[in-house]
Amino acid sequence: MTEQPQPTTTTEPATLTQLEATEPDTPLVGIIMGSQSDMDTMAGASKVLEAAGVLSETRVMSAHRDPETVADYCKNARMRGLKVIIAGAGLSAALPGVAAAHTDLPVIGVPLSSRLSAAGGLDALLSVVQMPPGVPVAAVGLDNAKNAGHLALRILRA
Numbered sequence: 001m002t003e004q005p006q007p008t009t010t011t012e013p014a015t016l017t018q019l020e021a022t023e024p025d026t027p028l029v030g031i032i033m034g035s036q037s038d039m040d041t042m043a044g045a046s047k048v049l050e051a052a053g054v055l056s057e058t059r060v061m062s063a064h065r066d067p068e069t070v071a072d073y074c075k076n077a078r079m080r081g082l083k084v085i086i087a088g089a090g091l092s093a094a095l096p097g098v099a100a101a102h103t104d105l106p107v108i109g110v111p112l113s114s115r116l117s118a119a120g121g122l123d124a125l126l127s128v129v130q131m132p133p134g135v136p137v138a139a140v141g142l143d144n145a146k147n148a149g150h151l152a153l154r155i156l157r158a
Contacts, residue, residue, distance in 0.1 A: 030073070031086045032086070034089045085099050086110060094127065
């Protein structure tokens, strides 16, 4: 009589985390900003993500000058594998709210200061945090794209 192998048990969770379940070359975080001039500040988010081994993609798109591009990007973000969107904007800072209006993914707003700002960036900060009910946007400090990257990592690992 041959002995039947016994099933093995494991303490490993049966489900994969979000990070393990994605293709290795798929960006998980989209970083968008309203102007090319915001690129240096917003690079802080991509550097944090890169250091953690998380792929991101960076795009410049304006909520005011090209709202259709923003809407298309955000509507298709989940289908393309994104899990979080980081949106940096100054002055009226509409981009994070417009992004959140077109996706159910978490959106992190980065209010950006500007030499054109009448309030030293307070206008952008208030625009990011004062979203209407049903259009949530997380906010980090003024010009603090690095913290947006860290928050995106926490969201991905939750």
